[in-house]
Amino acid sequence: MGCENKDPQKNMSLVDETWELIDPNPDIYMLFKQFDKEYFWNSLGSVELKWSPRMTLCAGLCRYKGRTGGCSIHLSKPLMVLRARKDLVETLLVIDLLKTLPSKWNGMYTVYITAKTF
Numbered sequence: 001m002g003c004e005n006k007d008p009q010k011n012m013s014l015v016d017e018t019w020e021l022i023d024p025n026p027d028i029y030m031l032f033k034q035f036d037k038e039y040f041w042n043s044l045g046s047v048e049l050k051w052s053p054r055m056t057l058c059a060g061l062c063r064y065k066g067r068t069g070g071c072s073i074h075l076s077k078p079l080m081v082l083r084a085r086k087d088l089v090e091t092l093l094v095i096d097l098l099k100t101l102p103s104k105w106n107g108m109y110t111v112y113i114t115a116k117t118f
Contacts, residue, residue, distance in 0.1 A: 014093070015086040024085050028075060031092055039093070048072040055079070059091045 012018060019026075029049060036044040048071070055061070055076040063072045073095050080088050 014089050017086075019089075020085050025081070026085060026088065028088070028092065031089065032073075035093060046070050050074050051077040053077050059083075059087070060095050062095045 028051070032044070032047075032049050036042055036047075050072065052060075052074040055074060056078050058076065059079055060073065060075040063074070065071065073092075075088075075091065075095075080091065
C-alpha cells in the first residue's frame with residue numbers, strides 16, 4: 001500500500017489529452033528543464049531556448065555552432081501558440097533529442113522541424 005503513487009499526473013503520458021485542460025499553455029523554459037533532467041541526464045546545459053516571433057515556415061529549428069558545442073533552439077511563437085499542447089511538447093522533445101545526436105558532427109548546421117514531422 002505504501003508504494004502507490006498518489007499523484008495521478010506522474011503516471012500520465014506527456015501528451016495525454018488531460019494536459020490540455022490542466023496546462024494548455026506550458027512554460028517552454030520549465031518544460032525544457034524538466035525534459036533535460038528526466039530524459040537527457042542534464043546534458044542540455046549549453047543549449048539556448050528562445051521563442052521566435054517571426055518564424056512562420058516551420059515549427060522550430062535547432063542551430064548548432066559546430067566545434068564550440070553550443071546550440072540554440074528557436075520555436076515558432078506564431079505557429080506553436082495556436083497548436084495543441086501535445087504539438088509543443090513533441091516539437092520540443094524532438095529538437096532536444098536532435099541536440100544529443102550530433103556530438104561527432106563538425107561545422108555549423110541547422111535542423112528545421114515542421115509540423116509534418118509528426
